[in-house]
Amino acid sequence: GAVVSQHPSRVICKSGTSVKIECRSLDFQATTMFWYRQFPKQSLMLMATSNEGSKATYEQGVEKDKFLINHASLTLSTLTVTSAHPEDSSFYICSAPLGRTEAFFGQGTRLTVV
């Protein structure tokens, strides 16, 4: 299947700093990418839809100023967690759709804010 690469896979940062997570579609173009958050032993919750060339669409309750999304090209979307706090610690994972029948995920990023 198609490959979506997400980096870093694991990051520990200090409270108050910002962290950038990259999501790349390696062998196909993705005008839309999705960012999900997953708490331990829970399901994936959609945070936002990243749109190439336009602003991201955020789900209700997601702070757009805290979770900055930039879809710089047809193969790259970034999620920046700004002024991170311990409650932002979570597993973040991106997804890029391919047509109507496939959606591939990155490897995920485990963020720990200390």
Added chain:
Amino acid sequence: AQKITQTQPGMFVQEKEAVTLDCTYDTSDPSYGLFWYKQPSSGEMIFLIYQGSYDQQNATEGRYSLNFQKARKSANLVISASQLGDSAMYFCAMREVILTGGGNKLTFGTGTQLKVEL
């Protein structure tokens, strides 16, 4: 609004046996897609199988098959000949069509933790 329900938080199956993971859904859209993903402890989401609402036949991919009962709004995953490596969390998801920009916005169920035993 779309909704996905997985009622089995945990399942056990013996190696080489078949297991069925349940998934029911609710949507008012006539066109939709249903996905199953496997998430091992490493966290990655591995795509297993897809079923479109207009597909006449049940989807199959190797040892995975989807028991699609449209009238009952169920899309159960069947894993045949279970292997130890099948132990993982399994998520059912439904595609919501985004009218602007395209793409598959997925709504996930709560997942089923499958453990394959010797």
